[in-house]
Amino acid sequence: MAVDKCYYLIYVYRITVNGFRIGGIVLAKYILKRLVYLVIVFFIVSFMMFAIYNLIPSDPAMVQLEPLRKSLKTEEFRQRYLALRKQLGLDDPLVVRYARWMGFIKDVKGKHEGLLQGNFGYSVTFKRDVVDVIKVPMANTIILNIISTIITLAITIPLGIFCAVHARKPVDSAIQAGTVVGYSLPTYLIGIVFIYLFSVLLRLFPTGGAKTPGSTYTGIQELLDRLYYMCLPILVLVFTGLAGMTRTVRAAMIDTLSQDYIKTARAKGLKEKVVIYSHAWRNALLPVSTSIMGWIIGVFTGGSLVIENTFALNGTGRLYWTGLNSTDYELVLAMQMFYCLVGLIGVLITDIGYTLIDPRVRIDK
C-alpha cells in the first residue's frame, strides 16, 4: 500500500514537472471525450430549458395584433392572427423552434440568428439586448465571487489542516461547533444578522446597493467605492463558505493522516511539518480540489443569488431574480444557459484538474 502510494506520488510529480510528455496523448483523448460529452449535455440541458420556457402561456402573435383588434372584423382578425402565427413560426413543432432559437436553421427572417451566433435575445424589461443588460451585473458578480473565494480559501485551508492535526482536541471541537453554525444557517439569515451587526449597530458598511447613490466617481475611486459596497456581501459569503470548506479540508486531511505512508514517513523520523505539508497535504488536496470547484459553482449561482438579493447588489443573481419576477423570459433563459454553462465548465475543469493531479482517475477509465 505504502509503496503504491509512493509510486503514485512520484508519478504525479513527474507529470506535473515534465508536462504532458508521459500521459499527454491519453490526457488529450480524455479531454476530448469530456468536451464531446459537455457539448452533448449542453444541448440536452438547453433543450430542456427551452421546453420549460415554452410551457409559459404567452402568445407574441396576439400581443402584436392586440391594437388592431377593434378596427378589424372578427373573421378578418382571426385570419390575420393565424397568418401571423404561421409567419412567426409559432405553430412549428418544438424541435424546429429549438433549432431556430439555437441558430441551426434559418429563422423566420431567413437568417441564422440564434444563440450560437451570439444572439441571446431581447430583454423586455430593460428594452435592450440581453448581452448589453448582462455586462455590468456580470462584472459585479465575478468580482464578488473571486474576492470571496480567495479570502475563503486563504482562511479555510490552513484552518482545516490545523483542525485535522489537532483532531478531537478542545480547539478542534470548538472550531467544529462554530463551523456547523455557519453552514446550518440560511445565507439570507446570516445576511440579515450581519446587516444588523455591521450596518445598524456598528455603522461600518452600507446596508445594500452597488455604489454610492448619485456618485460620479471615476477610475480608482469608483473601484474603491464599489469594493466598499461589496464588503458586507463578501463578508457573508466568506462566513458561509468557511464552515463547509473547513470541514471538507479537515475530513480529507484526517483521512490522509491515517494512511499507512504517513505512518511510514513518521517512522523514518521525518519532521512533523514535513509529514503534514509535504506528504499529507498534497494527497489531501485531491478530494478537496473537487469540492472547491463544486463549492465555487454553488456560490456563483445559488449563494450569490441570495446575497445579491439581500444586499440589493446589482449582480447576475439579482438580474435573474428581476427577470423572473417581471416575466422577462428571454433574459431568464439566456441567464439560465449561462448558469448551465458555468456548471458544466466547472465540472470539466474539475475533472481535468483531477486527472492532472491524480493519474489513477484517467487510468481507471
Add this chain to the structure above:
Amino acid sequence: MENNNTAKKKEFFLVRWIKRAFFPNKEMDIYAEEQLQSPFRLVVRNFFSNKLAVLALIIVILITLTVFIAPNYVVLDLGEQDATLVNVAPGYNMMKYPSALQKNGVRDIAVGYNYSVGVDNTGKVYVWGKSRISQVVNTAKVPDEVMEADIVKVAAGADHVVALSSDGKIFCWGNDRLGQCRLPLDIQSNNRRPKFKIIKIEASDQFSAALDDEGNIYLWGNENFVELWVKSDLQGHIKDMALTSAAFVLLTDQGEVVAPMPTSSSTVTKIPEEAKSGVIAIEATTNTVAALKDDGSVIVWGAYTKNENLVPETSSKIVEIKGGRFHYTARLENGELIGWGNDRYEQASVPESVKNADIVDFYTGSFQNYAVDKNGKIYTWGLKGFICGTDSLGRDVFARLVNGGKMTMTIGALSVIIETIIGVILGGIAGYFGGWVDMAIMRISEIISSMPFIPFAMILSAVMGTKVSVEQRMYIIMVILGILSWPGLCSLVRAQMLAQREMEYVTAAKTVGVKESRIIFKHVIPNVMSVCLVSITLAFGTSMLTESTLSYLGFGVPLPTPTWGNMLTGANNSVIIQNYWWNWVFVGAIFGITCICINLIGDGLRDALDPKASGR
C-alpha cells in the same frame, strides 16, 4: 387455528428494532451478547454516547412535535390582518396597569391603539402598554405641564393623547405629524383665559373633539382624513359625539343623532330613522355607531363587519354603552356587563369575575376593557398582547411561526422522501446491474447535478406554479426539490452497491435463485441504508434550507401562507431589522436551531457509523 396465526405473527419491524436496540435479551450471558451485538445496535449505542447529538435529537423532536401539534390550537386565519396591530412588540403588558393607579382610585381610563392612558383620583396620568409608536414618538413621554396639572379626563387616539384638566385646560401629546395636537385657536386662547368650560373630550385615530358646556364642539386633527366641519346651526345644541376612525356623528340636545354636515358621505352619517329621536347617548367603534335610546334599546349602523350590530337580548335595560375597535361593551340596569361584536381576543366575553363583582365604572377601547368595582379594584379583559409580537401587517408572529414551521418541515420531509425513493431505486439499479444501465443513470444524474440548483428550482417554480392553488404549489415545490436533489444520494447508493454486490451473501442469494429485484431491495438495500441515513438526515436540513431560500426569494410557497423562509422576506430591510426585531429574530432563531440540530444529528450518525471513530 386463528389464534395460532396471530400469535406467530411477526411484530412490526420498527418495534423489533427498537426492542432490540433498547431492551437487550436479558437471558443471554455477557459473552454471548458481546458476540451477537448487531451493527445496528452498535450504531445506536455509539450515537447515544454522543451527548451533543442526543441533545440535538431531543431538540429537533421537541420542535417537530411543537410545530405539528401547536397549529391545532394556534389556528391561523390567513386573511386576518389589522392596521391597528401593526408591528406590536412582543409581551403581554397591554393591560398591565400601574399598581399606583389602582391604589389611588381610577378617575378615567382611555384606550389607544395598543396602549392605555389612565388618571387616578389625584389627577396623575399613567400610560401603559405598547406606547412606543416610533423612535421619537412615545405616548408614555407625558409632558411636564400635564404631570403638574390636575387631570380629570383623558382620551387616546392612534398615537396621540388628549387630556382635560380640572381648570378646563386641554393638553395634547404624542404624534403631531398630521396635526393631531394642533389645538384650534378657540381652545388655545381658552387654555390661557377660560371663556367656556370643556366638559367632554374624545379622540379618534387621527382627530379629536372637545365639547363645552354650552353645546359647542371643537375639532382638530388630520383634515385630509376627515372633514372637520360642523354645520353652524348645530353648534350650541350638541350633547354628545361619537368618533369612528374616519367620520363622526353628533347627538343634539333634542335626542336626535345628526351628521355634522349635510354633505357627509360616510356610511355612519346615514342616520337611520329610529335614531332620530329619544337617543340618550352615542358611542362608536372603528366603523359603526351605536345609539342608546331612552327605552334601553340600542341601534347600530355603519359598516359592520364583525357582528357589531348583533345586540344580544338582555334581561334588563341597557343604561350605558362603550365602543372598542370592533366590539361594544354595555352595562345593564341591574349592573351586569355584557359585550358583543368581534370576540377574536375575547374582548366581548365578560369574564365571570367581573360578572360577580359590583362594577361602578367601565372603560372600553381598541381590544381592551377595564372595569372598576366599588372597592377600586380594576378588572381587565381582552387582548393582553402577543408573545412574539406582530408583523408589518398586524399578524401574530407566533401563530405564523408554528404554522410556518409545520409547512417548512412538511415540505422538507416529503421532498427528502421523494429524493430518497428516487435516489435509492436508481442508485441500487445502477450499482447492481452496471453496464449500460449504470451508464445511462449516471449520465442523467450528472446532467441534473450540473444544472445550478437554485436558479433551476426558481424557474421551474415560476413556470409551473403560476396558476395553481397554494396547496398544489406546495406539492410542486416538494417534487422539484426531490427531483433536483437525488443525484447525490444516487451515487452514494451506487458506490455502496458496487461493494455489496461482490459480497458472499449476494452470491449465495443468487445461487439459491432469489429474484434480482428481491436481492437488491430486500437483501442489499437494508445493508446500505445505514450509510444513507447520514445523507438523508443532512438532506432533510438542506431541503428545509432550500425551501426557505426559495420562499425568501419569492419562488417558494407564496404569501400569505407562512413558511419560515417567506416570514424572513419581510425582514429584508434595515428599518425592520433595527426597529421591529421580533419580525426576524424568533423565526431566525428557531429555524437556525432546527437546522443546526439536524446537522449535529447527521454528524453524530456519521461518527457512530464510522468504525474508525468507535475505536474498534
